[in-house]
Amino acid sequence: MGLKGKRIGLALGGGxxxxxxxxxxxxxxxxxAIPIHVLVGTSIGALIGAAYAIGYGTPDIERQFQTxxxxxxxxxxxxxxxxEMQASRKMSLSQRFQAFFKNRYLLAQAIFRPGLLQTDxxxxxxxxxxxxxxxxxxxxxxxxxxxxxxxxxxxxxxxGPIRQAVMASCAVPGAVxxxxxxxxxxxxxxxIHMVPTDIARQEGAQFVVAVGVTHGLLPEVEMRSAVDIYxxxxxxxxxxxxxxxxxxxxxxxxxxxxxxxWTDFDLARELxxxxxxxxxEKLPEIRKALPVTRRIRMWASYLKGARNPS
Numbered sequence: 496m497g498l499k500g501k502r503i504g505l506a507l508g509g510g511x512x513x514x515x516x517x518x519x520x521x522x523x524x525x526x527x528a529i530p531i532h533v534l535v536g537t538s539i540g541a542l543i544g545a546a547y548a549i550g551y552g553t554p555d556i557e558r559q560f561q562t563x564x565x566x567x568x569x570x571x572x573x574x575x576x577x578x579e580m581q582a583s584r585k586m587s588l589s590q591r592f593q594a595f596f597k598n599r600y601l602l603a604q605a606i607f608r609p610g611l612l613q614t615d616x617x618x619x620x621x622x623x624x625x626x627x628x629x630x631x632x633x634x635x636x637x638x639x640x641x642x643x644x645x646x647x648x649x650x651x652x653x654x655g656p657i658r659q660a661v662m663a664s665c666a667v668p669g670a671v672x673x674x675x676x677x678x679x680x681x682x683x684x685x686x687i688h689m690v691p692t693d694i695a696r697q698e699g700a701q702f703v704v705a706v707g708v709t710h711g712l713l714p715e716v717e718m719r720s721a722v723d724i725y726x727x728x729x730x731x732x733x734x735x736x737x738x739x740x741x742x743x744x745x746x747x748x749x750x751x752x753x754x755x756x757w758t759d760f761d762l763a764r765e766l767x768x769x770x771x772x773x774x775x776e777k778l779p780e781i782r783k784a785l786p787v788t789r790r791i792r793m794w795a796s797y798l799k800g801a802r803n804p805s
Contacts, residue, residue, distance in 0.1 A: 500784060500785050500786035501701040501702040501784045502532040502533070502699055502700050502701045502702065503529070503530055503531055503533075503700060503701075503702050503703075503704065503781075503784050504531075504532060504533045504534075504535065504695030504696065504698065504699070504700020504701075504702070504703045504704070505520075505524070505531050505533075505535070505544075505695070505703075505704050505706070506535050506536075506540075506690055506691045506692045506694070506695045506703060506705045506706065506744065507520075507534070507535070507536040507537070507540030507541070507543060507544045507690075507691075507706050508538075508540050508685070508689050508690035508691070508705070508706055508708055508709070508737065508740075509537040509538030509539055509540055509683065509684065509685035509689055509690075509708075509709075510538070510539065510540075510685075510689075510707075510708035510709045510710075510752075511538075511539060511667075511759075512539075512759040512762065512763075512766065513708040513709065513710070513750070513752040513766065514538065514539030514540055514542075514543060514708050515539075515543075515560065515760065515762075515763045515766040515767055515770070516706075516708055516750035516752060516766045516767060516769050516770030516773070517539070517540055517543045517544070517706055517708070517770060518543060518553050518556050518557055518560075518766075518767045518770060519553075519750070519766070519767040519768060519769060519771035519772070519773070519774065520706050520748055520750070520770045520771070520773065520774040521543070521547050521553050521556075522553040522767070522770075522771050522774075523771055523774035523775055523778070524774070525552065525553055527778065529781060529785070530785075531635050532635075532636065532699070532700060533635075533636045533637075533638070533695055533698045533699055533700050534547065534548050534635050534636065534637050534638070535637075535638045535639075535640060535691045535694045535695045535698065536637075536638075536639055536640065536664065536684075536691070537639075537640045537664060537683075537684035537685050537688050537689060537690065537691050538664055538665050538667070538683050538684055538685045539665065540690075540691075540706070540708075541639040541640065541660070541661045541664035541665060541684065542621070542624060542625075542661050542664075542665055543556060544637060544639075545625055545630075545633070545637055545639065545657050545660070545661050546559070546624055546625060547635070548633040548634060548635040548636070548637035549625070549626065549628060549633050549634065549637075549657070550633075550634045556624075557763070557767060559623070559624055560760070560763050563620070563623055563624070564760055564761060564763065566623075568619060568623060569620075569760075614671075614672050614674075617662065617665075617666075617671050618658070618662060621658050621661055621665070622658055625657055625658050625661060626657075627656065627657075627658060628656075628657050629654065629655060629656060629657060630652060630653055630654055630655055630656075630657045630660050631653065631654045631655075633657070636698070637657075638652065638653050638691075638694060638695075638698055639651075639652045639657075639660040639663065639664040639684070640652075640664055640684030640687075640688045640691045640694055641660075641663040641664045641666070641674075641681040641682065641683070641684045642681070642682050642683060642684055642686040642687050642688075643679040643680060643681060643682075644673055644680040644681075644682050645678070645679055645680050646679070648687075649687045649688055649694070650663070650679065650681060650684075651694055651697075651698075652664070653698075659674065659676070662674055663676065663681035663682070663684075664681075664683065664684045665683065666681065666682045666683050667682075667683050667685075668682055668683060668686065671683075685733065687736075688740065689707070689709065689733055689736050689737040689740060690705050690706070690707050690737055690740045690741060690744075691740075692705045692740045692741065692743045692744045693740065693743055696743075701784075702745050702746075702783075702784035703743070703744045703745050703746075704744065704745065704746045704747075704748060704777075704781060705740065705741055705743075705744035705746070705747050705748070706747075706748045706749075706750075706770075707737050707740075707741050707747065707748075707749050708749075708750055708752060709733060709734065709737055710752060711734065712730065712731060712734050745780075745784070746777050746780045746781055747777075748770075748773050748774050748776075748777050749773060750766070750769045750770045750772075750773040751769055751773070752766060
C-alpha cells in the first residue's frame with residue numbers, strides 16, 4: 496500500500512457494560528479523522544458499532560445511553576434486576592431480602608424460558624438505539640457477528656435489518672433468547688468471536704485495530720456454588736479466546752475497566768473516558784496505517800494542541 500495507506504478495520508469486542516468504552520475509542524477516531532473502512536462488532540460492540548456506522552456521532556451515542564439509563568425501559572427491565580442481585584452483598588438486610596426473592600424468581604423463569612429477558616423487551620431496547628435501516632445501507636461498511644447454536648458456526652451478518660443483526664449478536668446466552676432466522680438459532684457472537692479481529696480481515700481490512708474490553712482473570716473470586724464455578728469457567732474460556740484474537744490484530748486497544756459486572760451501565764461516563772484514554776495511547780501505532788500526508792496533518796494538529804493547551 497505504501498504512501499496510499501491501508502484499509503483500516505476496527506473490531507469492537509463484547510463485554511457488557513465495559514463495551515461503553517468503545518464510544519471513547521470511536522471518539523478518538525472521530526476527532527483525529529482516522530478513516531474506518533470496515534467496522535465489525537460483537538455483542539455490545541455490534542450495538543455501538545452499528546450506531547456509529549449508521550452515522551451517529553459519539554456525542555449522540557453517549558446521549559442515547561444516558562437517556563436510556565434514565566428511562567422506564569431500563570428501570571423496569573430484568574437488566575436492572577440482574578444488576579441489583581449482583582450488588583446484594585452491599586445492600587442492607589431488607590434490600591437483601593428483596594434481592595433474594597427477585598433472584599429466585601428470575602432463576603425460576605430461566606428454567607422454563609430460553610432467557611431472563613423477554614424477546615420483545617430486549618428488542619425494544621435495541622430499537623431505542625437504532626433506526627430501522629439495512630446493514631447494507633450504513634455509511635461505514637458494517638458487520639455484526641453472531642453464533643448459530645445449531646451448527647456451532649459463526650455468522651457474519653452483512654445484509655438485512657440492522658436491528659435484527661444487532662439483536663442476534665447481543666443475545667447473551669441465558670439472558671436473551673436466541674433469534675430464530677432461516678433455520679438458525681442466532682446467539683451472542685462472543686461465544687466464538689469475543690473480538691472479531693479475523694472477521695475484519697476477511698471483510699477486506701489490511702490493518703486491524705482491535706478493542707478488547709473484558710477484564711483479566713481475578714484470583715480472588717468466590718467459588719462456593721455451582722453457579723460460581725460455571726461463571727468462573729466461562730470467564731476463563733472467554734479470557735483465553737480474547738487473548739488469542741487480540742494477537743491477530745495490528746493494534747490492540749485495551750481500556751482499563753476494572754472488575755465490573757456486565758450490567759454496570761451507570762458507569763458510562765467513566766468507561767467512555769477510559770476508552771478515549773486507551774485509544775489516544777495507541778495513536779502512534781495507528782498512524783502507521785495512514786497515508787504520509789494525513790500523518791503529517793495529524794502530527795501538526797497534535798503539536799499545535801501541545802503548544803496551546805486549553
